[in-house]
Amino acid sequence: MNRSPVKSDRASRQLTVAATQATATRPCVLIVDDSADTLKVVRAVLEQAEYDVCLAPDGESALERLSWITPDAILLDAVMPGLSGFETCRRIKADAGLAQIPVIFMTGLSETEHASTT
Numbered sequence: 162m163n164r165s166p167v168k169s170d171r172a173s174r175q176l177t178v179a180a181t182q183a184t185a186t187r188p189c190v191l192i193v194d195d196s197a198d199t200l201k202v203v204r205a206v207l208e209q210a211e212y213d214v215c216l217a218p219d220g221e222s223a224l225e226r227l228s229w230i231t232p233d234a235i236l237l238d239a240v241m242p243g244l245s246g247f248e249t250c251r252r253i254k255a256d257a258g259l260a261q262i263p264v265i266f267m268t269g270l271s272e273t274e275h276a277s278t279t
Contacts, residue, residue, distance in 0.1 A: 191217060192216050193216075193222075204216065233263075250266075
């Protein structure tokens, strides 16, 4: 799988645009993935379904964004450089203010690959 990294300044600009366009009636989804291609595709699908979308290129950026937004759901890549999706999820669920947010993992891991990381 060809994964191209996302530049954090670009993701920040996209997040700012998404946050300013957000309305109280549209659900918001935070997408966390280090693949620019994945972010682009998932964002397009969700926006077409009339969701507000916020983007984060890694776990640390996701936690930062969660300090000023509360999405209705989080789509989280399991394997990312730096803070993994698994550790990011642990930190989200350890925070009483965020623990209720549903987290859905997106991964290309097979069952045998995952078994060696848990």
